[in-house]
């Protein structure tokens with residue numbers, strides 16, 4: 001039985017999203033979450049998933065969402081980030097079904113200072129729920145990992161109650177992802193905060209479960225955003241196994257993976273690190289930096305290959321009166337970027353063991 005026997009193609013929310021993650025854990029695969037900033041990058045992500053016969057997660061960071069709306073819109077009260085995330089979600093909703101794959105729409109890291117962004121997106125979810133019986137977004141992430149744990153949990157619980165009422169799924173972060181996100185520089189945080197403890201996972205799991213089962217945990221196991229020289233990042237995905245065993249024991253559960261874990265900083269991770277994470281119940285892995293690089297590389301290679309045709313509107317090695325329109329049409333050069341991004345996402349499906357699961 002394939003995934004499409006269990007959940008439909010198109011945007012999945014609520015119980016269908018839970019079924020997707022359960023299916024992924026059962027079959028030891030995870031779904032790549034690709035940071036998208038435009039219809040071009042969204043289409044590349046959907047194209048890769050269609051090609052690989054896999055579900056996909058389209059996610060918008062705060063800055064990525066603002067970029068979707070356009071740089072001319074002021075973002076002082078998060079207007080651009082709210083409008084852009086909502087516009088991006090609506091765009092995905094209008095085309096997802098045509099790709100014939102399950103699609104999850106998600107918003108990425110939201111720190112305390114960005115809560116007005118979160119409020120704006122939840123308001124859009126509630127409005128969408130009134131009209132369609134489901135939220136606009138499948139899920140959102142709250143990242144209060146910089147704050148004391150009790151405050152992190154309390155704030156998440158407040159939103160979780162509101163989200164549970166509209167079947168919207170919450171991803172929370174505990175422990176700190178190193179590197180940089182949304183201009184917050186975490187490159188010098190102390191080592192212990194980069195690795196979460198099992199007791200903390202249980203505390204979160206226990207309290208969130210009293211409200212809903214629509215939540216996941218981005219637990220830090222040395223994850224870092226970005227790509228660095230070899231040896232600089234020490235990932236310990238096996239720690240996730242300890243967390244799962246601890247929660248299983250507390251719950252006296254049958255499942256070895258009672259928790260849905262999220263892997264941040266997927267770029268630059270080795271296939272071995274990724275497969276260890278899969279073993280311990282990771283259902284979602286975020287990839288941004290490597291797909292950014294792939295998009296750029298596609299464009300760079302196009303330019304290198306066609307340089308002589310890209311110096312003037314008219315005139316190339318084939319003749320001084322020959323027009324170059326077909327080289328500088330964005331549908332041609334941006335397409336090269338997309339094709340390269342599609343290939344990199346296909347590699348992520350391979351590493352995440354999620355090819356041909358429909």
Ligand SMILES: O=C(CO)COP(=O)(O)O
Pocket residue numbers: 035108109224225226227263264265266267286287288289290
């Ligand atoms: O975790 C991420 C987005 O939240 C992406 O991390 P990378 O840029 O390292 O792939």
Ligand SMILES: O=C[C@H](O)COP(=O)(O)O
Pocket residue numbers: 035061062063064108109180181182183225288289
């Ligand atoms: O959080 C990590 C993602 O890579 C988002 O990056 P960004 O804030 O530059 O869009």
Ligand SMILES: [Zn+2]
Pocket residue numbers: 109143145173176177181
């Ligand atoms: Zn974080």
Ligand SMILES: [Zn+2]
Pocket residue numbers: 109177181225264265286
């Ligand atoms: Zn992240």
